[in-house]
Amino acid sequence: MDPTRSTHVKLLAADFLSLAVSPSVPPTFTRRTRPVSRAEAVGVVVSRDSRQKFLRFLLDDGSGCVPCVIWLNHHLLLPRLSTSAASAASADLDAASARAHAGKVRLGELLRVRGRVTVYRGELQITVKDVVVERDPNSEVLHWLHCIKLARDCYDLLPPATATDYRR
């Protein structure tokens, strides 16, 4: 399996917004034919829209603005007939974690986010799982350099040969 499918691919906004979207349901995403399902982005919060069920915000890294969403409706997602205490506890943890992450999203803050690549109304976005506030301003520059190096040395290359190829 191509490793880009299972890692959080570090992308500049312009690169992220250029991902190809398949017409399948659910859609899949590729970057130069390599699959991408999760992404990591770093940028400054330039807009924030808080609703009861979700928080939407934009991360600006200078090359584009990445739309991000944090879902806050975990309490509504539990199956009605579920009586599992473990499920309820897990959902509570997810909800608490999501609220904590949402609390970090403030205008002008430099954030690092990780999450799944999704599409909403035809627009690529990151459904955020983790948010880190980056206090060190050099961390953003380091992320840019990582994106450049990974693009050149990994993402732009053909995927690694599969195990079957070695058996021939």
Add this chain to the structure above:
Amino acid sequence: MASSAIQPGVLVALQELEPSSPFFKEGQSVRVTGRLQSYSAETAIAVIVDGGANLSIDTKHLRDISFRTDSIYQFIGELIIQHENHVVVETRVGRNVDGVDLNLYHQSIQLRRKLESDLLKSKPNPTF
């Protein structure tokens, strides 16, 4: 939130904001970084300097930010070109970036521009 209405602040050095520059356009969204030379609470205008150039920043929309002379700040906003090509950035967001390595920052901008240029060339329908 209309994400497509908000343009990214293109990373520019202060020296690049002169009339012959491709970034020198009314309403261009930019991200600028520099050391705070002065700030007037009366006019909400901050002046930042970097690389021998200075730039006026209109900070009237900013909240929850304190200004300290000689600290390094970064602002994202739109260029307003006034009389005699005097430029002001009307900023939407700003932050203190003390500790940033400005040499590395500027070198990285050049590397990024090359990557973004390559991205544009490789796409059939560029979106930025």
